[in-house]
Amino acid sequence: MKDCPEQNLTENIRRRFDRFINVVELAGLILIGLATAYAMAIEAWRVLMAGQVSLTDLLLMFLYLEVLAMDARYLRLGQMPVRFPLYIAMASLARDLILRAGDTADQHVLLTTLGIAVLAISVYILRYGQHRYPARDDDGREELRRPEPANK
Structure with missing residues (x-):
C-alpha cells in the first residue's frame, strides 16, 4: 500500500524540524559548556591573583565542574540523570x-x-530506584535516528 503525498510531506517536515531542534540543542549545549569553562577559568584566575583559596571558591569551582559534567554527559549520551x-x-x-x-x-x-538533607535523600531514592527498577530508553531518540526506508 502506497503512502499518500500529504503523509510523506508531513513526515518530511517532522524530520527536518527534528534535525533543526537537534542542531539548536547541540549549539546550546556547546555554548553552555564554553560559558561554564570561561567562568571557571575566570574564577581560577581570581584565586591565583588573590593567592589564597577559600572553601566557597572550591565549592564554586565544584559547581562549574558539575555543570560541565552534566553538559558533557548530555552531549555524549543524549540523556541526563x-x-x-x-x-x-x-x-x-x-x-x-x-x-x-x-x-x-x-x-x-x-x-x-x-x-x-532533603536533596541528599532524593538522590538516594533516585539511585535506589534506578538500580532496583531500571528504565528502558523510551524517549524515541533511536526511532528518530533510524535511517529512512528506501522508496520502492
Whole structure:
C-alpha cells in the first residue's frame, strides 16, 4: 500500500524540524559548556591573583565542574540523570550556607541544612530506584535516528 503525498510531506517536515531542534540543542549545549569553562577559568584566575583559596571558591569551582559534567554527559549520551541538578543544588546550598555564615538567623541555617538533607535523600531514592527498577530508553531518540526506508 502506497503512502499518500500529504503523509510523506508531513513526515518530511517532522524530520527536518527534528534535525533543526537537534542542531539548536547541540549549539546550546556547546555554548553552555564554553560559558561554564570561561567562568571557571575566570574564577581560577581570581584565586591565583588573590593567592589564597577559600572553601566557597572550591565549592564554586565544584559547581562549574558539575555543570560541565552534566553538559558533557548530555552531549555524549543524549540523556541526563535527574540527580546531576540535585548535586548542583546541594553544592549551591552548601556554598550559600558557608557564604552567609554568621550573617543569618538560625532559622535560615536550619532550613538550608534541611534542604540539603532533603536533596541528599532524593538522590538516594533516585539511585535506589534506578538500580532496583531500571528504565528502558523510551524517549524515541533511536526511532528518530533510524535511517529512512528506501522508496520502492
